[in-house]
Amino acid sequence: MAEVTNASVLATLQEKFGDAIEHAYEPYGMLTAFVKREQIIDILRFLKEDSTIQMNFLTSLCGIHYPNNEGKELGVIYHLHSFTNNFRMRLEVFFPAADVDMPTATVLWPTANWMERETFEFYGINFVGHPDLRIILNVEDMDYHPLLKQYPLEDDTRTDKDDRYFGRDDNKGVHFDKFPGKAQLPNK
């Protein structure tokens, strides 16, 4: 059996999916590929079912929000693990905040169910085809997606805090826009 390495998996993916693999890099030695939303499920299915790569386990699925990254504000990240080959990798998909439909990975791994509910809850990403897309962690009547950066992290009902010690003049929390610099996606 051929050894599964970052280079071999990337080469296989590029050969099979071509343009759908936008770019890839290896932070801390972990293969991380940025892929197109349209092909994500095909790529995941290939990785899972390929007889050499055998990515049989979805370790994690989560969202991310870079509000200054225009046109690619929101992202979904998949962590995959092959028990057979002791090999891990990551897939990232980015898309505009105005268009939040993602295909669901529950068709491949049932474990994606709760992870996608959580991602929906915190980032408002709509997983099309998910069997039961409800919020899972916060109070049932939560009416916004709290980890989107336009919402303050802090609680409005806090009464015991002196804002002068926190460099703020209102109690509405620090907004992402007030930070200097932009959050950037790593380039090639």
Place this chain on the structure above:
Amino acid sequence: MSNVQIVNEPPVGLQGEGFLVTNLSAVVGMARKNSLWPLPFATSCCGIEFMSTMGPNYDLSRFGMERLSFSPRQADLLMVMGTIAKKMGPILRHVYEQMAEPRWVIAVGACASSGGVFDSYSVLQGIDKVIPVDVYVPGCPPRPEQIIQGIMQIQELAASESLRRRNGDQYKALLDSYNIK
């Protein structure tokens, strides 16, 4: 530890050979004070501190609370120790509502008192947003000695509380302000 008094002297009154005449509320207060049944509502790190408070080193039992009550219906004292998420708020309130009068509440730690370090959309900013609190114990987490001091203050409240307080207008207004019953 030798000077810790477990039960104070009997209430003041007219005393003689084999009898003591005093007022009822002093006797009831003394009985309540020394037989509190606490319901520990421990959700996080402060709860661990409570466990050592209950353990043999600090031994909360010597204050007359040998038995923890895990049913709110038999408990007198609700001890809230730890971070209360907003989702937990209604449950905490439900537990409080099931306790019979007289009932006391102690908020142990910064989280239960004010939200603590969790100034966050998901955390209740102090349990006094949903239920009335009698004693606050500051600290993150408080040392067992502090928890014991909080308990002793609850005991003082229990001992000195008038028997009619729970029927009073002020108390009713307090509960009304929390919209309880």
